[in-house]
Amino acid sequence: MEPTPLDRIDKRILHALQNDARSVTTTELAADLEVSPSTVSNRIEHLERDGIITGYRATVDYEKAGFPLQAVIVGTASMSDRETVAKQACTVPNVVNVRELMFGEDNLLVKVVGETSSDLTRVAKALTELGVTVRKKILISDERFEPLTAFEPESELVIHDP
Amino acid sequence: MEPTPLDRIDKRILHALQNDARSVTTTELAADLEVSPSTVSNRIEHLERDGIITGYRATVDYEKAGFPLQAVIVGTASMSDRETVAKQACTVPNVVNVRELMFGEDNLLVKVVGETSSDLTRVAKALTELGVTVRKKILISDERFEPLTAFEPESELVIHDP
DNA sequence: TTTGAAATATGCAAAAT
DNA sequence: ATTTTGCATATTTCAAA
Numbered sequence: 001m002e003p004t005p006l007d008r009i010d011k012r013i014l015h016a017l018q019n020d021a022r023s024v025t026t027t028e029l030a031a032d033l034e035v036s037p038s039t040v041s042n043r044i045e046h047l048e049r050d051g052i053i054t055g056y057r058a059t060v061d062y063e064k065a066g067f068p069l070q071a072v073i074v075g076t077a078s079m080s081d082r083e084t085v086a087k088q089a090c091t092v093p094n095v096v097n098v099r100e101l102m103f104g105e106d107n108l109l110v111k112v113v114g115e116t117s118s119d120l121t122r123v124a125k126a127l128t129e130l131g132v133t134v135r136k137k138i139l140i141s142d143e144r145f146e147p148l149t150a151f152e153p154e155s156e157l158v159i160h161d162p
Numbered sequence: 163m164e165p166t167p168l169d170r171i172d173k174r175i176l177h178a179l180q181n182d183a184r185s186v187t188t189t190e191l192a193a194d195l196e197v198s199p200s201t202v203s204n205r206i207e208h209l210e211r212d213g214i215i216t217g218y219r220a221t222v223d224y225e226k227a228g229f230p231l232q233a234v235i236v237g238t239a240s241m242s243d244r245e246t247v248a249k250q251a252c253t254v255p256n257v258v259n260v261r262e263l264m265f266g267e268d269n270l271l272v273k274v275v276g277e278t279s280s281d282l283t284r285v286a287k288a289l290t291e292l293g294v295t296v297r298k299k300i301l302i303s304d305e306r307f308e309p310l311t312a313f314e315p316e317s318e319l320v321i322h323d324p
Numbered sequence: 325t326t327t328g329a330a331a332t333a334t335g336c337a338a339a340a341t
Numbered sequence: 342a343t344t345t346t347g348c349a350t351a352t353t354t355c356a357a358a
Contacts, residue, residue, distance in 0.1 A: 006228060014227070017220035022183050027333060036345050041334075055221040058179035064214045065176070065313075066168060072271075093314075102301035109234075109302070139264035140271070151227075189352060198326050203353075 006052075009033055013043055014053070015151035021056040062096075067113035071120055071139050075108045075132040082107055085130050092126045094119050106135050168214075171195055175205055176215070177313035183218040224258075229275035233282055233301050237270045237294040244269055247292050254288045256281050268297050 006014070016029055026044075030037040047053045062070055077085040086098045089110055099109040110132075112123045124134050168176070174195060178186055188206075192199040209215045224232055239247040248260045251272055261271040272294075274285045286296050 014220065014222060018222065020218060021220045022218035025333060037334080038336090038346085039344055042343075050226065051223055052226045053220050054223050056182060056184035057219055057221055058176065058183045058215050059217040059219055060176060060180065060313075061213055061216050064212065100303040102303060104298075104300055136266075138266055141262040141264060151222075187352065199353075200327085200355090201325055204325080 009035065009039075009043060010047060011151045013040065013047065017044075017053065017056075018151065022058075062113045067094075067115055069112075069114040069117060069120060069139070070141070071112050071114075071137050073108075073110040073112060073120075073124060073127065073134055074106050074136040074138065075110065075127060075134045076106045077108055077130075077132050079107070081131070085132060088130050089127060089132070092123055092130075094123050108132060111140075171197065171201075172205060172209060172214075173313045175202065175209065179206075179215070179218075180313065184220075224275045229256075229277055231274075231276040231279065231282060231301070232303070233274050233276075233299050235270075235272040235274060235282075235286060235289065235296055236268050236298040236300065237272065237289060237296045238268045239270055239292075239294050241269070243293065247294060250292050251289060251294070254285055254292075256285050270294060273302075 012033055013029065016024055016032070026037045026040045030040045033040065044053070082100060086100055086108060089095055089098045089108070094112050094114050096111040096113055098111070101107045101109060110123070110127065112120055114120050114123070120137060124137065127134055175191065178191055178194075188199045188202045192202045195202065206215070224230075244262060248262055248270060251257055251260045251270070256274050256276050258273040258275055260273070263269045263271060272285070272289065274282055276282050276285070282299060286299065289296055
């Protein structure tokens with residue numbers, strides 16, 4: 001469902017909100033884009049209604065927040081209840097998010113944070129009880145760089161390049 | 163660096179802002195927590211200054227935004243310039259974020275979105291030119307469930323459980 | 325950490341393009 | 342249909358305590 005393809009204003013709004021969804025005010029955005037504040041809020045409402053913007057989240061440095069261990073658990077659930085399992089996995093304490101893999105041997109990617117390694121093994125055990133075959137545990141860095149080039153106004157040409 | 167361990171108020175603020183960083187107002191939060199609005203903004207400022215909150219981002223449904231393909235590219239850069247390469251990788255169009263893996267054969271995880279598969283191969287080529295050995299390309303679902311149990315007030319006991 | 329006042333931002337309705 | 346304008350309301354900010 002793509003009711004309306006995104007125009008330049010939409011893309012610039014998306015780009016701005018991906019970089020700063022809280023401190024940036026509608027008024028500032030409006031000034032940048034040289035439109036009225038209500039135009040900006042109308043556009044944002046549309047993007048939300050169309051499901052293009054799904055939410056606004058604070059990004060947390062888990063290490064500094066007291067969870068020095070971050071890991072991705074790679075696992076497999078039977079195709080039939082993969083989605084159910086994914087949802088249940090989300091409710092396991094210390095699980096941060098879950099993704100489904102579309103191809104390959106494994107089909108679940110579970111991000112976990114913990115204070116100690118026992119947190120990670122406890123999550124792994126809980127996943128096993130949900131019917132997930134745990135394949136690998138991979139420690140990852142908490143740091144991540146989010147360039148968010150997709151909606152950069154300048155990158156438009158490159159993105160649509162064949 | 164953990165100047166002050168997080169107390170109950172901090173955790174509840176983090177939990178709230180992870181679920182909704184834009185529509186929720188300081189005033190509402192204050193009412194929920196039964197403290198004054200300025201206490202809430204003071205706490206938030208602290209969390210930001212201490213680097214626990216690193217930013218606020220709009221979450222985008224890339225599929226609906228015109229990028230039906232989402233993938234993770236798993237690759238390896240030499241340990242010496244892995245961090246430099248990670249930063250450069252972020253500037254490649256269509257790259258959404260980059261993570262470093264701490265152990266294992268591979269050490270980079272690059273998330274990419276694209277309109278067509280040629281976008282993905284272009285990114286893979288660009289990464290190769292940066293010195294990354296591309297190991298796998300894994301298509302992933304756009305959907306993800308973010309339960310964010312880590313800061314749920316109720317989960318406190320479980321989290322600290324050995 | 326709270327209180328209260330000033331400045332600013334948002335939301336809504338009506339009007340205009 | 343979308344954008345703008347203007348006003349009433351709500352919120353954040355900053356001072357001082």
